[in-house]
Amino acid sequence: xxxxxxxxxxxxxxxxxxxxxxxxxxxxxxxxxxxxxxxxxxxxxxxxxxxxxxxxxxxxxxxxxxxxxxxxxxxxxxxxxxxxxxxxxxxxxxxxxxxxxxxxxxxxxxxxxxxxxxxxxxxxxxxxxxxxxxxxxxxxxxxxxxxxxxxxxxxxxxxxxxxxxxxxxxxxxxxxxxxxxxxxxxxxxxxxxxxxxxxxxxxxxxxxxxxxxxxxxxxxxxxxxxxxxxxxxxxxxxxxxxxxxxxxxxxxxxxxxxxxxxxxxxxxxxxxxxxxxxxxxxxxxxxxxxxxxxxxxxxxxxxxxxxxxxxxxxxxxxxxxxxxxxxxxxxxxxxxxxxxxxxxxxxxxxxxxxxxxxxxxxxxxxxxxxxxxxxxxxxxxxxxxxxxxxxxxxxxxxxxxxxxxxxxxxxxxxxxxxxxxxxxxxxxxxxxxxxxxxxxxxxxxxxxxxxxxxxxxxxxxxxxxxxxxxxxxxxxxxxxxxxxxxxxxxxxxxxxxxxxxxxxxxxxxxxxxxxxxxxxxxxxxxxxxxxxxxxxxxxxxxxxxxxxxxxxxxxxxxxxxxxxxxxxxxxxxxxxxxxxxxxxxxxxxxxxxxxxxxxxxxxxxxxxxxxxxxxxxxxxxxxxxxxxxxxxxxxxxxxxx
Numbered sequence: 001x002x003x004x005x006x007x008x009x010x011x012x013x014x015x016x017x018x019x020x021x022x023x024x025x026x027x028x029x030x031x032x033x034x035x036x037x038x039x040x041x042x043x044x045x046x047x048x049x050x051x052x053x054x055x056x057x058x059x060x061x062x063x064x065x066x067x068x069x070x071x072x073x074x075x076x077x078x079x080x081x082x083x084x085x086x087x088x089x090x091x092x093x094x095x096x097x098x099x100x101x102x103x104x105x106x107x108x109x110x111x112x113x114x115x116x117x118x119x120x121x122x123x124x125x126x127x128x129x130x131x132x133x134x135x136x137x138x139x140x141x142x143x144x145x146x147x148x149x150x151x152x153x154x155x156x157x158x159x160x161x162x163x164x165x166x167x168x169x170x171x172x173x174x175x176x177x178x179x180x181x182x183x184x185x186x187x188x189x190x191x192x193x194x195x196x197x198x199x200x201x202x203x204x205x206x207x208x209x210x211x212x213x214x215x216x217x218x219x220x221x222x223x224x225x226x227x228x229x230x231x232x233x234x235x236x237x238x239x240x241x242x243x244x245x246x247x248x249x250x251x252x253x254x255x256x257x258x259x260x261x262x263x264x265x266x267x268x269x270x271x272x273x274x275x276x277x278x279x280x281x282x283x284x285x286x287x288x289x290x291x292x293x294x295x296x297x298x299x300x301x302x303x304x305x306x307x308x309x310x311x312x313x314x315x316x317x318x319x320x321x322x323x324x325x326x327x328x329x330x331x332x333x334x335x336x337x338x339x340x341x342x343x344x345x346x347x348x349x350x351x352x353x354x355x356x357x358x359x360x361x362x363x364x365x366x367x368x369x370x371x372x373x374x375x376x377x378x379x380x381x382x383x384x385x386x387x388x389x390x391x392x393x394x395x396x397x398x399x400x401x402x403x404x405x406x407x408x409x410x411x412x413x414x415x416x417x418x419x420x421x422x423x424x425x426x427x428x429x430x431x432x433x434x435x436x437x438x439x440x441x442x443x444x445x446x447x448x449x450x451x452x453x454x455x456x457x458x459x460x461x462x463x464x465x466x467x468x469x470x471x472x473x474x475x476x477x478x479x480x481x482x483x484x485x486x487x488x489x490x491x492x493x494x495x496x497x498x499x500x501x502x503x504x505x506x507x508x509x510x511x512x513x514x515x516x517x518x519x520x521x522x523x524x525x526x527x528x529x530x531x532x533x534x535x536x537x538x539x540x541x542x543x544x545x546x547x548x549x550x551x552x553x554x555x556x557x558x559x560x561x562x563x564x565x566x567x568x569x570x571x572x573x574x575x576x577x578x579x580x581x582x583x584x585x586x587x588x589x590x591x592x593x594x595x596x597x598x599x600x601x602x603x604x605x606x607x608x609x610x611x612x613x614x615x616x617x618x619x620x621x622x623x624x625x626x627x628x629x630x631x632x633x634x635x636x637x638x639x640x641x
Contacts, residue, residue: 079142081135081166083231094139098132098166101231105130110227112220114188114213114237127176128228135166135229166229177221184237185215192242197251197258197288197297202280204258206251212242246291254288254297257361261286264366266358268309270317271344271372275309282359301359309355313370314346315514320433321377325420326384326530334384334530337420340377343433347371378424387422388527393544394478398470399498401538404584406445407467411540413443414471418533418542423523428487431472431511431519438465438513446577448586450493450510460587460622462577469510470499472519474542475531476509477501479521482544483553483601484529488520491614495590506558506595506614525549551603564592566618572638574627581633582626592618 075094077087082101086094105123112119123129142163192212198205219238227235261282268275285305291297321343329335351370358368381387400411414435423429438444447466451459469492476489481501492499492510501507509519523529527547534541566589578584594615601608625632 075139078162079139086139102130102132112235127173129171131169134169138165170225181217188215194245199283209244209247214240250291250296254299257299260361260364267367310352317346320430326422327420343375345373388547389530394482395543396477397539397541398474400540406447410467412535415533415535421531423529428522432513472511473499473508485522485524490517494619495616554600556598559596562594564618566591570621575624578626580626584624587622589621590619592616
């Protein structure tokens with residue numbers, strides 16, 4: 001048999017043979033052959049990968065080497081010095097360029113600015129000189145240092161962003177530069193000033209806000225050197241600022257308000273009168289709250305004082321309508337002897353708001369027209385004889401003769417003012433309104449009245465229209481005894497025996513417009529009441545005329561309790577109101593006590609019961625001694641009691 005030497009043929013022959021009979025050993029052989037082939041393929045791939053990687057590394061190294069040696073005899077692109085772009089220049093070219101730049105900079109002036117002002121200096125004046133040879137070395141070194149990837153990174157950076165050199169080539173003469181900077185610092189320095197708004201009598205004084213400024217010498221020094229190295233001619237100074245606590249705009253509103261208030265007097269006008277408020281008077285009650293960050297300045301005014309102003313205006317303005325005065329003529333017919341007059345009432349809440357607005361300067365107007373309501377008195381019928389005034393209802397008399405002349409004058413004047421007053425059905429009588437102003441301007445004189453001092457003690461002191469309370473007391477007594485409706489009545493601080501009525505104590509009534517004390521009663525019948533007031537030098541008498549009310553009045557005897565004994569010692573007090581050495585008794589000692597009086601007004605089965613109470617303190621024996629020094633005369637001895 002011939003033997004084939006062709007391996008492929010042998011392989012094929014073997015394959016065919018194996019196909020003829022399948023054995024387990026032939027399966028293992030095929031598996032091993034296939035694994036060997038895969039391993040060989042993987043080895044070939046690994047060899048190819050290593051070869052590729054080596055090739056990439058060689059390319060990268062070639063590129064790095066190219067950059068490493070590129071421009072090795074010239075300055076790298078992107079390198080600047082003294083404001084000159086040196087990129088691509090040789091040493092000789094760069095040397096010439098830097099020399100020219102240095103010479104030019106020596107003759108140019110640097111302009112230093114803080115944003116609003118400028119100062120001009122040459123480099124020499126600042127003690128600065130340039131060393132171009134050092135800048136040249138720095139420029140040549142830029143981009144040539146390092147190896148491999150580090151140099152590649154530097155070059156890449158230079159191409160994307162210019163690189164300034166030459167900062168270290170500036171020589172500084174410290175004495176000159178420091179002197180120049182100190183001079184600048186002195187001119188620039190500004191102390192911070194917080195704004196301040198103050199009131200000075202009748203004007204406003206304002207201190208404007210000022211921002212604090214200080215030159216940062218070290219940063220400015222660096223800026224100057226940097227500008228010389230980079231070719232800049234304008235050098236910004238580094239200024240450190242200190243903010244004030246507030247700014248001028250935070251005071252605009254408050255200053256405008258004060259201008260409105262202090263530019264002249266403010267007039268407060270009612271229907272009948274005008275009150276002129278001077279700027280310094282208003283300013284005295286003002287408070288300025290200084291501005292803070294985020295909070296503007298505020299002007300406030302003492303609202304308690306404003307309330308007092310409104311109260312005082314209301315006190316002078318408010319009055320009830322004054323009734324007409326009527327009397328019988330010679331024929332016996334009632335006629336009008338004086339027309340009634342309207343009453344006025346200040347709208348206090350609205351007035352307060354308007355006055356506050358004016359006093360706070362919210363308006364430039366110097367006049368405020370305050371709201372006042374006018375109330376007219378009730379109209380009288382054409383025929384006064386239809387009023388039903390045909391008999392005497394009640395009367396009261398109190399002694400006044402022998403008293404102080406001023407007191408007697410005041411009682412007689414009040415009698416003339418009061419007599420003939422007509423109180424129509426349903427009308428409320430006001431003693432203060434019917435008498436009018438109780439002042440010396442209205443004809444009254446200064447007498448004496450009772451007052452409670454700060455220490456709680458009761459004193460008899462000088463008072464305008466002193467004695468007027470005897471008039472109101474004498475009106476109260478017949479009105480009370482007749483059963484009319486009493487709306488307002490106040491008692492004295494201590495009891496005055498001359499005011500007893502029908503032997504009853506506690507039957508007095510005091511008035512004081514300044515304190516809101518008044519005697520008011522309402523004619524709660526269907527017929528009018530006419531008041532007659534008269535004096536005869538000894539007694540003051542009040543008579544009520546009209547028709548007797550259709551009710552019956554019962555009054556229980558006074559119930560007295562809590563009696564406090566008075567000190568009977570005579571107290572002598574100096575007074576400048578009477579001639580030196582003269583004496584005047586103004587108060588007599590009487591016990592204090594509490595009293596209650598029960599009144600019943602009976603109309604058929606209807607009984608209206610009212611209990612009236614009063615508390616009186618003990619009075620003293622007081623004698624005034626004339627003295628213009630405020631002290632009892634030297635050597636003066638009190639007379640024996």
